[in-house]
Amino acid sequence: MAQQDVLHLRRIGAEAADHVHVLQPVGDREVAARVQHADVPVCFCPARTSATWPRIEAAGAFAVNILAADQEGLCRRFAVTGGDKFAGAPWHAGGNGAPLLDGVLASVECDLEGVLDGGDHVIALGRVTGLAVHRDGPPLLYFRRSYGSLPRPARSSSASMSSSIRAARSRSEA
Template sequence: MTTALAAADPGSPATPHRPAGGVDMRTAMSSFCTGVALITALEPDGSPVGMAVQSFSSVSLDPPLICFCPAHTSTTWPRIRAAGRFAVNILGHDQQEVCRRFAMPGADRFAGVDWTPGASGAPLVAGALATVECALEAVLDGGDHAIALGRVTELDVHREGEPLVFFRRGYGRVRR
């Protein structure tokens, strides 16, 4: 089934979230499997801050750049943005509960979560498959989300394992 986005006609029953064909954007995009990561940073007072994302990607090898896309409604994103440096913690399939905690608004996200400061000071979550430390390079407008570009400063693979993935609005794993 294919759908076309409706023109910006105020009289049209279609919206950007529900194109003319009737399938909404979330339903269509849930057919795409994504990895899950935690974006973490340290605030000026030394407190860790972090959030779960599924919109994370490598952008460029030269220079080394990554991106993630936080919602404009996020209360955590402005704190990470202000830090200017952050870490991407790529989660393993066995870290679903950690991911859920970091996805809950108002939760004490670091309670019971072991972490160590990386070279940038950003929290590196114990058990992550890999970590990517970055300096914030640019922030672009992406509709109801921002597009945060990070310049990679440090990389590490901590362990082998299956990644935690998000598919059809639920967590899963990829087996090789």
């Protein structure tokens, strides 16, 4: 792909707002992940040069921590290369051993299920093994290279989201 096409693609991609999360086995650089549905694998695409990817691959498991609007500082800590990202960040090990950050909106635990070639990145697929909604609140969003948030609709609640997740898992296990 020509350099101008790469820049154009990045500009287009910047038009899509996304929730912000930290995906780590033991900490390094944040990578983007998509959590769509309990029956669909979680997909993320780390660069082949990532220091975190070899640890996720070796562990065979990871967690996606979905950040709240008040966690921009935590996001910035995990978004840089090097350093101890967990210093001063309370966390506990999930059922699969991956760190679950305290205070996040939700967490998704996954077993690494497959890896595909993605050029200078790999396409990693994870099977959801654990889900939890920890608190209600607006998510931290990233849009046009800036952080922001949206208010949570009044009709949404952690309880109804947890019920939806449990119902989806029950249907998939039937």
